[in-house]
Amino acid sequence: MWTAVCKYSQLEPGRGVAALVEGEAVAVFRLRDGSLYAVGNLDPFCGASVISRGITGMRGDGTATVASPMYKDVFDLATGVALDAPDVRLPVFAVRRHRGVVWVAPDVTSQTAAGAELLTEPTLVT
Amino acid sequence: MSPSQRTVLVVGHGMVGHRFVSSLLEHGHPAPDVTVFGAEDRPAYDRVRLSSWFEDRDPASLRLEPYSDGGVEVLSGVAVAGVDRAARTVTTADGDVRGYDTLVLATGSRPFVPPVENHQAPGCFVYRTLDDVEAIAAYAAEPDRTPTPTRARTTGVVVGGGLLGLEAAKALTSLGLKTTVVEFAPRLMPLQVDDGGAAALQARIAELGVTLHTGTRLDKVVVGEDGAATAVQAVRGDDVLAIEADLVVFAAGVRPEDSLARAAGLDVGERGGIVVDSLCRTEDRHIYAIGECALAADGRVYGLVAPGYQMAEAAAAHIAKEAEDRAFTGADTSTKLKLLGVEVASFGDAFGVGDGATSATYSDSRRRVYRKLTIAPDGRLLGGILVGDAEDYGTLRALVGEQPPAAPEALLLPAGTAGAVSIGPCGLPDSAVLCSCHNVTKGAICTAIHDLAGQGDGQDDGEVTPKQIGGCTKAGTGCGSCVTSIKALIKAEGGGGSSGLCEHFSQTRSELYTIVRRDHITGYAELLAKHGTAAKGVTDGCDVCKPAVGSILASLGGLLAEGEAKPHVLDGGQAALQDTNDHVLANLQRNGSYSVVPRIPGGEITPDKLIVIGEVARDFGLYTKITGGQRIDMFGARMADLPKIWQRLVDAGFESGHAYGKALRTVKSCVGSTWCRYGVQDSVKMAIDLELRYRGLRAPHKIKMAVSGCARECAEAQSKDVGVIATERGWNLYVGGNGGARPRHADLLATDLDEAALIRTIDRFLALYIAQADRLERTATWVERYEGGLDRLRSVLIDDVEDRGAELEGLITAHVEAYTDEWRAVLEDPVKLARFATFVNAPQAPDPTVAFVPERGQIKPLLTLGRR
Numbered sequence: 001m002w003t004a005v006c007k008y009s010q011l012e013p014g015r016g017v018a019a020l021v022e023g024e025a026v027a028v029f030r031l032r033d034g035s036l037y038a039v040g041n042l043d044p045f046c047g048a049s050v051i052s053r054g055i056t057g058m059r060g061d062g063t064a065t066v067a068s069p070m071y072k073d074v075f076d077l078a079t080g081v082a083l084d085a086p087d088v089r090l091p092v093f094a095v096r097r098h099r100g101v102v103w104v105a106p107d108v109t110s111q112t113a114a115g116a117e118l119l120t121e122p123t124l125v126t
Numbered sequence: 127m128s129p130s131q132r133t134v135l136v137v138g139h140g141m142v143g144h145r146f147v148s149s150l151l152e153h154g155h156p157a158p159d160v161t162v163f164g165a166e167d168r169p170a171y172d173r174v175r176l177s178s179w180f181e182d183r184d185p186a187s188l189r190l191e192p193y194s195d196g197g198v199e200v201l202s203g204v205a206v207a208g209v210d211r212a213a214r215t216v217t218t219a220d221g222d223v224r225g226y227d228t229l230v231l232a233t234g235s236r237p238f239v240p241p242v243e244n245h246q247a248p249g250c251f252v253y254r255t256l257d258d259v260e261a262i263a264a265y266a267a268e269p270d271r272t273p274t275p276t277r278a279r280t281t282g283v284v285v286g287g288g289l290l291g292l293e294a295a296k297a298l299t300s301l302g303l304k305t306t307v308v309e310f311a312p313r314l315m316p317l318q319v320d321d322g323g324a325a326a327l328q329a330r331i332a333e334l335g336v337t338l339h340t341g342t343r344l345d346k347v348v349v350g351e352d353g354a355a356t357a358v359q360a361v362r363g364d365d366v367l368a369i370e371a372d373l374v375v376f377a378a379g380v381r382p383e384d385s386l387a388r389a390a391g392l393d394v395g396e397r398g399g400i401v402v403d404s405l406c407r408t409e410d411r412h413i414y415a416i417g418e419c420a421l422a423a424d425g426r427v428y429g430l431v432a433p434g435y436q437m438a439e440a441a442a443a444h445i446a447k448e449a450e451d452r453a454f455t456g457a458d459t460s461t462k463l464k465l466l467g468v469e470v471a472s473f474g475d476a477f478g479v480g481d482g483a484t485s486a487t488y489s490d491s492r493r494r495v496y497r498k499l500t501i502a503p504d505g506r507l508l509g510g511i512l513v514g515d516a517e518d519y520g521t522l523r524a525l526v527g528e529q530p531p532a533a534p535e536a537l538l539l540p541a542g543t544a545g546a547v548s549i550g551p552c553g554l555p556d557s558a559v560l561c562s563c564h565n566v567t568k569g570a571i572c573t574a575i576h577d578l579a580g581q582g583d584g585q586d587d588g589e590v591t592p593k594q595i596g597g598c599t600k601a602g603t604g605c606g607s608c609v610t611s612i613k614a615l616i617k618a619e620g621g622g623g624s625s626g627l628c629e630h631f632s633q634t635r636s637e638l639y640t641i642v643r644r645d646h647i648t649g650y651a652e653l654l655a656k657h658g659t660a661a662k663g664v665t666d667g668c669d670v671c672k673p674a675v676g677s678i679l680a681s682l683g684g685l686l687a688e689g690e691a692k693p694h695v696l697d698g699g700q701a702a703l704q705d706t707n708d709h710v711l712a713n714l715q716r717n718g719s720y721s722v723v724p725r726i727p728g729g730e731i732t733p734d735k736l737i738v739i740g741e742v743a744r745d746f747g748l749y750t751k752i753t754g755g756q757r758i759d760m761f762g763a764r765m766a767d768l769p770k771i772w773q774r775l776v777d778a779g780f781e782s783g784h785a786y787g788k789a790l791r792t793v794k795s796c797v798g799s800t801w802c803r804y805g806v807q808d809s810v811k812m813a814i815d816l817e818l819r820y821r822g823l824r825a826p827h828k829i830k831m832a833v834s835g836c837a838r839e840c841a842e843a844q845s846k847d848v849g850v851i852a853t854e855r856g857w858n859l860y861v862g863g864n865g866g867a868r869p870r871h872a873d874l875l876a877t878d879l880d881e882a883a884l885i886r887t888i889d890r891f892l893a894l895y896i897a898q899a900d901r902l903e904r905t906a907t908w909v910e911r912y913e914g915g916l917d918r919l920r921s922v923l924i925d926d927v928e929d930r931g932a933e934l935e936g937l938i939t940a941h942v943e944a945y946t947d948e949w950r951a952v953l954e955d956p957v958k959l960a961r962f963a964t965f966v967n968a969p970q971a972p973d974p975t976v977a978f979v980p981e982r983g984q985i986k987p988l989l990t991l992g993r994r
Contacts, residue, residue, distance in 0.1 A: 006966040014666070014702030015709075017966040018973075025965070025973070032651070032666050032702075042975065047989060048718035049975040053706040057668035060629050060659070067669035069706035069714055074669070 002096070002103040011036075011102065016052040016066065021104045026093050027052035028104060029077060031064055037077035038093035038104045043068045044082075051075070051090065059083075132159050134445065135216055135226040137206045137386065139164025141173055142417030142434035143232035144190050147198055149439050153446030157197030161224065163216075166255055167203035174431050177293045179259050180300045188256070209390040211410055228445055231387060231400060231408075231415040232438070235380035235429065240285070243346035249355030250347060250374045253294040266301040266373060279372035280304060283358050285344050286378035287314040292465040294375045295336050299466070306337040306369050308360050310378075313340055318461060318472035319496075319511050322489055326496035326513040330468045333494075339367065347374055382419045382427050395421040404453040406441040414441045424456035432563040433457035458526070458562055462512075462519045469516035474509025474526040475500050483508055488538040499534045507534070515540050520611035521549045524558035524568065531645070543929055547644055551611040552618040552633070552657070560615075561601035561608045571612060574599050575619045590616050627901060628670040630659045635826060635901040639678050643897075648686055649699050650675050669705070674901045676703030677788055680824035681896045684940030694951050695787075695824070696958050707786035710962060711948055712768055717987035719976050720768060721761040722748070723785035724775050725821060728795045728813035728833075729756025738778040746771055749984040755792030755830065757783060762985050764976055766964045772949045781947040784822055788902075790829045793817040794842070798835030798852070807852030809835035812881075816850070819885070820892065822948065823941050826899040826908075829892070844872045847905040848888055853877070857884045861891055861919075862909030870906040873916050876924055886935060890923045893934035 005019035011030035018041050019026050025041035029052075041049045045068065054066040056077070064077040074083045080090035094105040134150065136143050139162045147162055164170065171188040179188065193200075205219040215225050237252035239245050251262050266279050282298035284291050287309025298305040307314070313324030314331070328338055341362055348357040348368070355374050360367045382398040392408050392415075393401040399421030406414045406422075417434035421427055428434060436454050443449040460473030478485045478500030487498040495514035499522070502508050507525045512518075522537065530537060532547035539546035551560060556569030578590045578598070592612045596603040602612050619632055626632040631654075633641065638653065647653050653675055654660040654667055667675075679686075680695050693700065695708055707713050712720035724739065739758050743750045746767055748760040763771055785791060793816045796802065798809030813833040820829070832843040833850040843849025849860035855878040863872025876887055891905075899908040912919045921927045952958045963969035978985035 003967070010960070010966065012702055012961075013699070014672075018964065020965045020968045020971060025975075028966070046716065047975065048716065049973055050706070050714070050718045053709065053714075055669035055672050055703075055705065056666065057672070058664055058666035059668075060664055062664070064666070065668065070716070070718075072669060 002094075002105045004101050005104050006102055008097050008100050008102050014056050016054065016056070018049065018052040019104060021093065022106055024106070025049045026104055027054075027066070028095060028102060029056055029066060030102075031056055031058075031077075035064070036095045036097055036102060037064060037066075038095035039066070039075065039077060039080050040091040040093075042090075043070050043073070044088050044090065045073050046070045132156075133225065133227045134160045134230060135224060135228070136160070136162040136230045136232060137216065138162075138232035138234055138383075138417070138419070139166070139170045139200065139202065140232060140234045140417070141170065141190065141431050142234070142438050143230075144170035145435045146230060146232060146416055146438035146442050147193060148191070149442035150446055151193060151195050151198070153442055155442075155446045157193070157195035158199075160197075161199040161201065163204050163206050163218065164200065164202045165205040166257065168256065169200065169202055171256060173254075176253075176256070176259060177297050179256060180263065180297050183263070185256050206386060209386055209413075211390055211413070214412060227412065229413045230441060230445075231413065231419055232417050233383040233386060233419040235418040236383045237376060238379045238381050239376045240344060240378055242344055244349050244355065245347055245376070247347055247349045247353060247355050249349075249372060250376065253290055253297070253375050253377045254380075259297065262297065262373065262375065263301060266298075266303060281370040282306070282373040282375065283308060283369055283371035284375045284377055285358070286376065287311070287338065287340060288317060288377070288379065289315060289461065289463060289465070290380075291375075291377035292331070293463075294377045295331075296466045298373065298375065299334070299336060303373060304335075304337075304370075306339065306371070307331075308342050308344055308358065308369070309338070309340045310343050311340065314338065315470065315472075318476065319470065319513060320477060320498065322487060322498065323470070323472075323496045323511040323513045326489070326491070326494045327465075327468060327470055329491065330494045330514060331466050334466050336466065337369075339369075342367065347371075380418065380429060382421070384415075384419050387413075387415065387419075395425075395427070397427075399427040402437075404440070404455050405444045405450060406437050406454060407444070414445070416441050422454060422456065426456065428457060428459065430457075430459055430461060433459070435563055436565060458523075460509075460523050460526075460562055462516055462523075468514060469512070469519075471512040471516040471519040471523075472510075473519065473523040474507070476509045476511050478508060480508055486534040486538055488535075488540075490540075495540060497538045497540075499538060501534055505529055517610075518549065520560060520608045521551050521554055521558075523562065524551075524554050524560050524611075525549070528555065528558065540929070543933070545933075549644075550618075550640075551614045552637075553641070553644070560611050561599075563608075564600040564603065566599045566601035568615065570599055571595060571601050571615055572619050574601075575616055579619070592616065627674060628668055630654065630664060630667040630671045631657065633657065635674055635678070636898045638675065639681075639897055642675075642678050643682055643685070646686055648679065648693075650679070650703050651699060670901070672703040673705045673708070673788075676700055676708070677824045677826065679703075681941075682937070683824075684942075684944035685937055694946075694958075695948060696952065696961075701958075701961075710765055710768060711772075711782060711786055711952065712763065712765075713786045715761060715987065717976055717989060718765075718973065719761070719987065720763045720765060721759050721785070722763050722768070722771055722775075723753070723757055723759050723783035724780035725783040725817070726757040726792075727817040727821075728793055728810050730795075730810055730814060735778060735780070738775070738780070742771055742774050745774075747978075747985060749986065753785075753792075756794050757792060759785070762978055762987070764964070764973065765962055766969065769953060769959055769962050773953055776947070776950050776953060782822070782949040784948075787822075787824060788827050789822060789824050790817070790820040790831070792830065793820075794830070794832040794846070796833075796835050796840035798833075802835060804838060805835035805852070806854055807835055807857065809833040809841065809850075809852055812850060812852075812857070813841075816848075816885075816888070819938075819942055820888075822945050823892065823896075823938070825892070825896050827902050827904045829905070845869065846872065848891065850884065856880050859884060859887055862906045864904055864906035868906070870910075873909060875916070875920055886931075887923055889938040890931055890934040893937040894919075894923065896937070897934075 003021045014032045016027045016029040027041040029037045041051045053069045057065045067074045080092040082088040096103045170190045207219045208217045282303035282305045284294045284307045287307045342360045345359040350356040387400040400415035402420045404423040416437040440452040440454040443452040462471035482503040485500045499510040500508040536547035602609045743760045793813040795809045795813035799805035829847045831848040832841040832846045834841040834843045835852045845863045845865045849872045851858045859876045860872035864870040977988040
């Protein structure tokens with residue numbers, strides 16, 4: 001199931017927002033190059049729902065990252081893995097932009113999510 | 127290699143001959159096929175630094191690098207007497223005959239000695255070779271040859287006030303001789319500097335005790351009974367001068383040493399010089415001429431080493447490979463020297479003789495500084511003259527032919543002057559030639575730095591040295607004037623270890639500050655693109671550089687706005703740079719809630735305002751605590767509630783306390799003379815004035831201040847970044863104090879300041895700290911490591927020895943003028959307000975992870991887990 005979270009234009013380049021997707025807090029990021037990422041908002045190191053308030057970045061090898069604002073742990077946005085503690089990871093969500101709206105689905109690996117065609121004009125949940 | 131050119135004889139083993147042989151070997155020419163004849167009885171040495179012999183008197187320290195292949199036959203002390211072009215042989219002074227396929231003449235110059243009476247008398251010297259300087263020193267040290275030899279040699283005259291003459295004058299003064307320079311032209315260094323430059327140079331040289339006679343013609347050398355020089359007679363206008371001279375050094379120019387070529391029937395120029403083409407070939411295809419003995423294809427004889435090297439490279443490439451790509455068609459005669467301790471540089475079209483050239487000049491006869499740039503009608507830099515302050519010669523010279531990145535007048539101002547722009551090698555385009563001796567561009571040097579840094583074995587942190595750069599690019603191994611620039615590049619390019627901010631910027635925070643200020647950079651993206659890794663494909667930064675740059679942009683916000691409204695810390699792209707604290711203008715606490723601190727200047731607050739704080743805390747269920755900085759902190763605010771909380775506070779007259787920012791926090795105070803029986807000054811008023819002046823000023827780290835009304839020091843000012851303690855006569859100012867994990871007592875910077883002087887000094891201190899400190903470096907560490915220590919800091923801040931007081935104060939003035947309350951601005955802006963939503967698609971839904979339990983009559987966070 002895709003959830004429409006906001007208009008793409010509401011997202012600030014380089015910054016994230018928190019969204020509720022099927023009852024779960026998700027951090028949705030629009031990076032400076034326009035790409036979108038969605039990961040769990042809960043910082044596994046401290047239990048606070050703050051990942052969306054972190055600073056995004058790019059490592060020298062091109063990895064897109066976010067640093068949790070709490071203790072500055074850095075996560076790979078594509079895989080959710082904590083760069084300095086590979087056994088810790090954030091859940092990763094599927095995220096798409098369709099007709100100006102950002103959609104998030106819970107399971108990044110499911111075929112439905114990856115191959116989904118968004119045929120209906122979305123209505124925003126507000 | 128062409129077989130017909132296989133056996134190469136080189137006549138002359140000076141710097142250019144040496145360079146030619148080195149280059150030939152690099153092209154793969156077999157060393158055993160190369161023979162060098164040197165008339166001097168020693169291996170090739172660095173003639174440019176001849177005067178440095180007087181420092182250590184060790185000829186070995188001037189020796190040039192040995193050849194990469196020991197197979198080259200070097201015949202020192204063997205002069206060549208003749209060339210037989212038909213037989214293709216040379217004959218040495220000893221009568222040996224050697225055949226050649228290719229002959230290279232690198233015979234250099236001979237000093238010009240004006241044919242005045244007694245010019246060859248004992249005591250008369252030229253200044254060209256190591257033999258010359260050794261003879262000068264020996265003669266100066268020996269007693270005179272009169273029948274009663276008691277008089278030590280005490281006086282010297284140098285004939286010629288050009289580059290070489292001033293070098294010679296320096297040598298004579300270093301020998302303890304009272305030295306006079308006689309120059310025929312109306313000014314010193316007539317070829318390199320104009321009247322204004324010469325005036326500054328002459329003033330400086332006169333200060334050093336050297337007597338100058340310009341516009342003066344040498345008439346004769348006067349000799350004593352023993353036939354040795356005792357004086358010179360010279361004519362200036364109608365005056366005849368007699369100047370005592372136990373030693374006379376002729377340094378009145380040189381003439382190309384072309385006698386071998388003349389005798390062999392080769393073409394020479396009217397005023398000397400062997401005629402060559404752009405490949406340095408003479409009319410005889412088997413004979414080349416390079417360096418000072420050659421009349422180059424552009425019709426000029428070059429007396430500098432850099433063009434000589436270029437000619438050597440051109441000839442070597444052609445001889446070894448028939449390559450024509452190094453053709454020598456002319457060179458820049460830029461020079462920078464330190465003459466008698468005075469920096470003099472002249473570069474490009476120094477006199478502005480090009481069509482329509484204009485110039486800008488900075489002249490300060492008090493400090494004996496003269497700087498001039500010449501500019502083409504289209505704005506390109508043509509050249510310039512720098513006397514007394516030539517620090518930026520390397521970068522200015524490299525900009526010749528380019529549109530300078532700042533106005534010429536800004537480039538002319540000495541570093542540290544308000545409005546001065548110093549480009550530095552990092553700001554140059556990659557195509558700019560930094561080392562003109564070897565024609566090495568900035569880009570090539572940077573590549574070498576990266577290559578070398580990449581090879582670091584981990585033991586020495588991959589530190590790259592200028593010597594290593596010279597090893598792979600030759601940059602800096604000629605005249606050496608670009609070594610300073612190379613060092614700066616190494617530092618900037620991260621070859622000096624880990625001084626860079628992060629993987630996205632090789633510069634330190636302070637260097638980035640300078641760049642942002644200089645280039646008026648207003649956004650992170652621009653900085654990353656121009657000075658960071660964006661060009662290498664790493665198009666985004668990280669949580670280290672983004673807040674650091676955000677802070678720099680905020681510190682400079684008032685200045686960069688230039689009359690427009692100062693950008694808000696959350697404006698435009700800047701918002702994305704901020705750490706969450708700055709992003710929501712509150713302090714993140716461990717459960718994801720925030721704390722709120724309104725400003726209470728000086729810790730003084732009315733009962734009504736206290737009541738407002740109490741009501742707000744009660745209504746939003748916040749935990750309250752009095753802080754160490756004499757204000758009240760309210761904890762447990764949900765992000766979505768922050769605007770509502772602040773609406774109440776702003777309506778009651780509160781403003782942001784910047785507890786969330788790397789900025790001024792509070793100015794703590796005691797009650798001062800108003801109430802206290804012991805107070806000698808009104809510390810509360812001073813604390814409030816300071817807090818209102820510096821509130822919101824972004825800095826590398828937080829800044830705490832305090833003001834005590836007497837020496838009892840109840841405000842604990844000596845543990846603050848800036849501490850002020852009242853005295854009977856004014857205020858004592860302390861800086862660099864700290865509490866925390868590494869407590870540090872502040873240093874006493876100045877005593878008994880009046881209010882204006884106190885504010886001015888704090889302005890300068892904070893502005894300098896902002897300009898120079900590292901990321902997240904408190905004033906305590908910065909003051910501790912300040913180059914030159916507290917005394918230097920004091921002379922910079924109080925005596926303004928770097929002449930940058932106005933610039934520093936300007937930063938604070940701009941800040942004060944542009945200050946607005948950040949929270950009020952957020953409340954007035956719906957776009958900024960939208961950032962406080964808990965969930966973008968459910969703004970009012972509570973965040974279930976933000977929960978509290980009661981404790982001691984207030985709340986505390988309910989934590990699901992602690993720090994792992």
